Amino acid sequence: MAEILIKNVAKSFGSFKALHSIDLEIADQEFMVLLGASGCGKTTLLRIVAGLETPTQGEVWIGGRRVDHLPPRERGIAMVFQNYAVFPHLTVFENIAFGLRMKKLPQADIDRRVTRTAELMHIEQLLKRYSGQLSGGQRQRVAVARALAMEPDVILMDEPLSNLDALLRLEMRAELKGVLAASKTTTIYVTHDQVEAMSLADRISVMNQGRIVQAATPVEVYRNPAARFVGSFIGNPPMNFIPAMKAGEGKWTVAGITIDGPRAGRDRLDFAIRPEDVDVAPGGLKATARVVEPLGAHTLVTTDIEGAMFRAVLDSDIRVSPGDELSLVPKPDRVRWFDPETTAAV
């Protein structure tokens, strides 16, 4: 059992606040992805859990044990680094065996565990090679095998796929998911790639400027963004936002049409909808098509609604050309509302 508890953790580098009071619970065997743009503090948070960085305040608990004062080696963790950090002076075998030798396991156990993890990561034919004789993808496999061989309670991964080319990344992503699920370890995985996050995570923590904006399942994060930032960061193309004026109790005027909305005590809200959640039908938002990009399965149409950009993903059977006037009807159950001042969902 290795649930992770992060309580009120903050980190400052001089006068720069990298993390503001983070609270996060990660369940045993959960795959948690920390997602955010570069500089949002996700790697700092991971390194605090690993023990490579000391928090300015707060507590870190792993498996019911407070660990924030312990060195990395006493935390029951293993880490995979962005640049792999495969030891260049050791063979692949010795790299994977490194942590096991530190644990002073008998040679027979070491042999068994190295062979097993090497088979798991499909690198059993590389065991005698040195890091300099490996490709990037192979080094990545060695780094993961080295972490897995430790049989840790928690595996921490810092953008492990970001140095691989696109095709290899796709392949490794699926493989990692399978291997980590089978290993039954708790995983924290840092990435800036939302597709990677969506496809791997049990839960995603979306981070922005040193704060966790939302921690929820991938579908929840996608469908019900907790803040405007999440809606615009996740999804490609991102969510559309249109300012709305109060037209009555629970009625809002959005670009000239009236839509049912929340009974908020405000005069203004931001109306939001995903590009794929609109239909072409009469009585909708008046949009002028500007750019039409057929993508095969569907067509991405970039339109203009009252001077603001609005993207719509439409069925590719619908014929649209630039300059056409469209009427886009939002699916009522997919409409979201955000407070323009706090940017939080209403």
Next chain:
Amino acid sequence: MTDAILTDTPRSVSDAQAAGRFLIIASTVLLCVWVLVPIYLLAVNTLSSPQEVSGFPKSGVPSFDFGSVQFFVSFAGVARALWNSVVVAVLTMVLSIGLGAPAGYALTRFDFPGKEAFRMLVVMTRAFPLPLLALPLAVMFIRVGLDDTALGLALVHTVLAIPFAVLITFSIFSGIPIELEEAAWTLGCNRWQAFQKVVLPLVLPGITASAVFAFTISWNEVFAAAVLTIENRTLTAFLVQNLNVSPLHLKFAGGAALVIPALIFIFAVRKYLFSMWGIANR
């Protein structure tokens, strides 16, 4: 006008390339001659008989007469001076790496107040000419009883060698990504074990090279050695004292005795010296 334009044809790129290549080859040859001719003359004269050394014309080819060398080796005090040189150089090597490598590691891995000032100061120790320091040093050494000892001289040589040791080891340690150490920490190492099992094997060749460099600095140093020792002279000081009253062929033999070990050492570690100064040698 059209004529002028027509005759002003662009010169081909290969012309410029050829000129560049000629310049590079010429400078290489010049530098090689600069270094190799004195060494060649030294070698020829060392391996010739005394008559050939002072005679004329020269053949330019060594006659492999070991007379001068033999005489030099059996010269009273040479063996002892040689031994002193080795002791002082080894002490210098141990001290400057022992003090310099940790400083280089600290400069690489830690941020501390005055880091830049420290780097500057380390180099500044070379700004004071040794003759300026020699007299106060000699007085101080006499007071504490370090005068005329191998340790005393090694301390002075260490001061000379330490800026190189610090800066060279700094650049060597900087070449080891911190992630390698961090990975070792997460795999069960404490800071010292990570250093020993991961960093040390990777930097050892470079550290050896900078140790040999410190050895060579001490081996070649003559001024402090001549001032601070009387009985326990190192080879350089001994030769300076004795050779200017010796015949020419003995001077050559003594010169060779000084140059050859230094040459061999530098040759052995040349690869690391090159990479230290950022010149790609692969």
